[in-house]
Amino acid sequence: MPQPDGGEVTRSNSGTAERTDLQKAAMAVGAVFLLVGVLGFIPGITSNYGDMSFAGHHSEAKLxxxxxxxxxxxxxxxxxxxxxxxxxxxxxTAYLYLVGGGVIYLVLWLYGLVIGKESSANFVPVNNADNWLHLLLGLGMIAAGVLLSRRAAAATGTTR
Known part of the structure; x- marks a missing residue:
């Protein structure tokens, strides 16, 4: 069944709509972020848990x-x-999440490069490992959003 965004939704044998690869990717990324958020509150998985602060570079906790x-x-x-x-x-919206979220992570990567790690501007906080992860996440999310949306458009003969 054609969709306004040019994608196709297929129906399974049970009559429910099946997700596109783009939607599956956004769901997977979202689930991973939820998991990471929960793990950040678990002592043992997060080292120096007792030294976690609400915000700022003084937090010594490390996932x-x-x-x-x-x-x-x-x-x-x-x-x-x-x-x-x-x-x-x-x-x-899955496309917007992946590409927009990727852009946000690239901005966070740049932010992490320009701020002083010990300055009050490091309120998130980020370290060098976070910076590398933000770069990879940003590039990966944008690539997934663009490539999966192009693949869907090619499969249906539509363009964005």
């Missing part, structure tokens, strides 16, 4: 002993994950 986190950082992951799951309901 998996690598990525600097704070309560605010974890809440942002939870909200970003929930947004991904909600936006995965439609192909158009």
């Amino acid at each position: 998996l002993g690598i990525f600097q986190v704070s309560v605010l950082h974890n809440i942002v992951h939870l909200l970003f994950g929930a947004a991904g799951i909600a936006m995965a309901r439609q192909a158009r």
Whole structure:
């Protein structure tokens, strides 16, 4: 059945709509962010858990002993994950989540490069491991959004 965004929705044998690969990708990214947000609040998975602050570079907590986190950082992951799951309901919003979220992560990568790690501007907080992860997430999300939307458009003979 044709959709306003040019994508196709197919019906399974049970009569329910099947998700496009674009929607599945947004759902998966959202689920991972939800998981990361929850894991950031679990002692043991997050090292130095007792030294976690609400925000700022003074938080010594590190998810998996690598990525600097704070309560605010974890809440942002939870909200970003929930947004991904909600936006995965439609192909158009799934595309916006992946590409827009990718742009946000590239901006966070740039932010992490230019701020002083010990300055009050590092309120999220981020460290070098976070910066590399933000770069990879940004590029990966944008690539997934663009490539999966092009593949869907090619399959249906439509253009964006």
